[in-house]
Amino acid sequence: MTQNVVELKPTSQPAPTGQREVLRIVIVGHVDHGKSTLIGRLLYDTNSIPPEKVKALEEVSKKRGKGIEWAYLLDALQAERDQGITIDVSHIWFKSPQRDYVIIDAPGHKEFITNMVSGAASADGALLVVDANEGVREQTRRHGYLLQMLGIDQVTVVINKMDQVDYAEDRFYVLEREVTQYLREIGITPRFILPISAYVGSNVAKTSDQMEWHHGPTLLSALDKMEVRPSAEHLPLRVPLQDIYKFDDRRIFAARIESGVLRVGDELVFSPSNKTSRVKTIEAWSSPVEPVVARAGQTVGFTLEEQIFVERGEVASHAADAPFESNVFKAHLFWLGREPLKVGKRYRMKLATARHDIVIEQVDRLVDTDTLQSQQGESVARHGIADVVVRSRSMVALDEYRALPKLGRFVLLDGYDVVGGGLISTEGYPDQRDATTIRSTNITHVDLRVTGAMRSAQNGHRGGVLWFTGLSGAGKSTLAVELERRLHQRGYHVYVLDGDNVREGLNANLGFSPEDRAENIRRVGEVAGLFADAGLIVITAFISPYRADRDRARDAARDAFHEIYIKSDLATCEQRDPKGLYERARRGEIKEFTGISAPYEEPETPELVVDTSVADEDACMQQLMSFVEGRFRQA
Amino acid sequence: MEPSVRQSHLDQLEAESIYIFREMFAQIEKPAMLWSLGKDSNVMLWLARKAFFGHVPFPLVHVDTGKKFPEMYAFREKYEKEWNLNLIRGGCPPVEDIDDSLPPAARSAARKTEGLKWILAEHQFTGVVAGIRRDEQAIRAKERVFSPRSDSGEWSFKDQPPELWDHYKTEFPPGTHVRIHPLLQWTEIDIWRYIQRENIPVVDLYFAKDGLRYRSLGDQDITNPVPSTASTIAEIIEELEHTSVSERAGRAMDHEAEDAFERLRTDGYM
Incomplete structure (x- = not known):
């Protein structure tokens, strides 16, 4: 055995004491603005480079006939050296006297945004590098925008290569203004903007004689002022189930506490199934005492008092502060797929530990990160950013990103590949939890002796629901009232459930929040179903803008349900404006007004479409009468 | 409101690895x-x-080059029984069967890569958990937590999947297998502090004898000890806080040619 003994030399580095804090920073910026050189310089100035590596570096640089290029240190791969660009996220450790750092080196080449996003997603703070010669460039803006999207709000900017502009004070101030203006517009307030030269070592770890005009800190002390992301334990409890283990007689639910605090004895509600149970134990292996509490950031196991069936993907929370439930929501999305995003195409969504099949229902706007202008468009290209509407096949437990980021963000998969990431906004859509929760228990259904067939034989027609949906001003109420009159004349048992009328009694306790609107429609759907069972033809006239609400009304009345789309374009409705509501909505006096500031989801397969923007009232009535005669007249 | 309890750095690393x-x-x-x-x-x-409450619900694989230290084999026999492990012992091809364009130590180390390929082929494993760390070596710093390999075991470092917000790449076309790296974020000193905190047994070769100790253990013929007087875990931690010699300085294959490690790794070396 050879004994090539390697010498071990202590350095002058002050010893870290015990458990030091570790801060993760990502370094971003336009290609060739000097990110790798800056990292090399930081490592060198903090004595973080092993002597053998310094030696190797000197040899490589000599062989290539250049002076010491600190960037070589990072270019660990042959391929990178040859191309002269950084090709993937790399992790590098160094220490300041204050604490430990992990640098996540993100590439600046346009093709490699995927890696930059992967690196930045886990960082506490960011360093944005800007070349003093070139100033703010396309990737400077795009990276800044993505940092903001990824929720990194601690950003320090360095104006690098100051040696190449003769350390000119006025040049620095021009760039400082330019950077600040862009970052402010996207919602980032930079902590510091510092003039440096990574190559020379000015103002990185040591202050610079050439820049006495600069009174701010060195880069290293600016980094020391960044903070590790705060704990999420004061936020509402969110525990997405990772797995359920049955290794022995215990049934252990494995999960990471994403926010809040979990205690033995807590009553938990699981979303989206809405099942409930109580925490019996918190399980730990090799722990001297059985834990009774688990906090945000911990990966734990727990058992439940009642044996309920819940799977990976369900989110446990306290009932008082449960996540939002919806199968449709808005999202701010960045696209990484090689193929552009297609509206209507099926993608897989991963949100915490849950997976859902979704489609992007529409693209509301595309964002140009250079100009911050909005554009219209149906498709989002690779590295594009857009506001979209996401529709899931199944109910999703989610949160507003700004309030609870862990459940407010998701990734999309196309086939096997991650193609995008998104941040959720719940604005404009109702929480569907109440509408889908069954709270009654111990119910026994009573069978009646009068059947539907007996009722329709006596009435001479079948019972059923004519569910009118459409924008305000499309003509729902006008047509409903006239249809009722004509059917009554012909001997039909018919009744109109009108929006305003119902709110005087049955639904007097409901307001106009998305949740109350959903409950309004749920009750009307159930009542309409009962009327239809009783043998009546019931006509409902409600905007009922959400597909999920109409689907539930269909479930209540089953086969007797007929969705009738009273169609008219927004401009026509707004021109009619029989109640003056559009005008008030345009002035901002009515919030979340359908068609203006809240969505209307068109029916996908209505039983009948009555287009009031092209046909007059009489033609519409004939269309409706012949529909009813065809469907409801008892043969 | 009660004050929040910040997790220690080791607690964070532990929680992430378990996740x-x-x-x-x-x-x-x-x-x-x-x-x-x-x-x-x-x-x-x-x-x-810890993750599975005292169980290890999948097999362990020891790719045996036949050239490990006797202390390592003794350790294996002891804890296989004591911890009730499902252990698969795999062999390796002789060095003569390995690409002779590789430098000698890298060629020797590449036997392990081939041995692993044998086991993967025999048992059809779709995922292999490996204990690499980003701080060990510059190329390992570029790894993902879930890192797909082609069916020939190759790693394409230029085309790695995005890894966003702990959503690791877990779906693959048939024929792919994936390396999973639960220790990627740990550093050498984190490892020793955790061994100390949790009282985890390790092979004695790490502790100094006659002024020498091993910092990293590989095959006997291509692993060298470093001068050290650290004979306890506490002393090792103390030593690491002051050293600037890299951990793999005693691993011969890292120093042979500029790209030797890269070639090993793209070919599937752990």
């Missing part, structure tokens, strides 16, 4: 874990037992 283990177990159809008998490997095994 990775559980993601792996929930999503990878047929997993196995490499057990090289080294310190990282033992920390990894400990974390698996």
Whole structure:
């Protein structure tokens, strides 16, 4: 055995004491603005480079006939050296006297945004590098925008290569203004903007004689002022189930506490199934005492008092502060797929530990990160950013990103590949939890002796629901009232459930929040179903803008349900404006007004479409009468 | 409001590794874990037992070059029984069968890569848990937590999947297998502090005898000890806080040619 003994030399580095804090920073910026050189310089100035590596570096640089290029240190791969660009996220450790750092080196080449996003997603703070010669460039803006999207709000900017502009004070101030203006517009307030030269070592770890005009800190002390992301334990409890283990007689639910605090004895509600149970134990292996509490950031196991069936993907929370439930929501999305995003195409969504099949229902706007202008468009290209509407096949437990980021963000998969990431906004859509929760228990259904067939034989027609949906001003109420009159004349048992009328009694306790609107429609759907069972033809006239609400009304009345789309374009409705509501909505006096500031989801397969923007009232009535005669007249 | 309790750095690392283990177990159809008998490997095994409440619900694989230290084999026999492990012992091809364009130590190390390929082919594992760390070596710093390999075991470092917000790549076309790296974020000193905190057993070769100790354990003929007087875990931690010699300085294959490690790794070396 050879004994090539390697010498071990202590350095002058002050010893870290015990458990030091570790801060993760990502370094971003336009290609060739000097990110790798800056990292090399930081490592060198903090004595973080092993002597053998310094030696190797000197040899490589000599062989290539250049002076010491600190960037070589990072270019660990042959391929990178040859191309002269950084090709993937790399992790590098160094220490300041204050604490430990992990640098996540993100590439600046346009093709490699995927890696930059992967690196930045886990960082506490960011360093944005800007070349003093070139100033703010396309990737400077795009990276800044993505940092903001990824929720990194601690950003320090360095104006690098100051040696190449003769350390000119006025040049620095021009760039400082330019950077600040862009970052402010996207919602980032930079902590510091510092003039440096990574190559020379000015103002990185040591202050610079050439820049006495600069009174701010060195880069290293600016980094020391960044903070590790705060704990999420004061936020509402969110525990997405990772797995359920049955290794022995215990049934252990494995999960990471994403926010809040979990205690033995807590009553938990699981979303989206809405099942409930109580925490019996918190399980730990090799722990001297059985834990009774688990906090945000911990990966734990727990058992439940009642044996309920819940799977990976369900989110446990306290009932008082449960996540939002919806199968449709808005999202701010960045696209990484090689193929552009297609509206209507099926993608897989991963949100915490849950997976859902979704489609992007529409693209509301595309964002140009250079100009911050909005554009219209149906498709989002690779590295594009857009506001979209996401529709899931199944109910999703989610949160507003700004309030609870862990459940407010998701990734999309196309086939096997991650193609995008998104941040959720719940604005404009109702929480569907109440509408889908069954709270009654111990119910026994009573069978009646009068059947539907007996009722329709006596009435001479079948019972059923004519569910009118459409924008305000499309003509729902006008047509409903006239249809009722004509059917009554012909001997039909018919009744109109009108929006305003119902709110005087049955639904007097409901307001106009998305949740109350959903409950309004749920009750009307159930009542309409009962009327239809009783043998009546019931006509409902409600905007009922959400597909999920109409689907539930269909479930209540089953086969007797007929969705009738009273169609008219927004401009026509707004021109009619029989109640003056559009005008008030345009002035901002009515919030979340359908068609203006809240969505209307068109029916996908209505039983009948009555287009009031092209046909007059009489033609519409004939269309409706012949529909009813065809469907409801008892043969 | 009660004051919040910030997790220590080791607690954070532990929680993340456990999360990775559980993601792996929930999503990878047929997993196995490499057990090289080294310190990282033992920390990894400990974390698996924490993740699964004392169980290790998948087989361990020891790719045996036949050239490990006797102390390592003794350690293996002892804990295989004591911890009730499902251990698969795999062999390696002779060095003569390995690409002779590789430098000698790298060529020797490449036997392990081939041995692993044999085991993967025999058992059809779809995921292999490996204890690499980003701070060990510059190329390992570029790894992902879930790192797909082609069916020939190759790693394409230029085309790695995005890894966003702990959503690791867990779906693959048939024929792909994935390496899972629960220790990627740990550093050498984290490993020793955790061994100390959790009282995890390690092979004695790490402790100094006659002024020498091993910082990293590989095959006997291509691993060299470093001068050291650190004979306890506390002394090792103290030593690491002051050293600037890299951990793998005693691993011969790292120093042969500028790209030797890169070639090993793209070919599937752990």
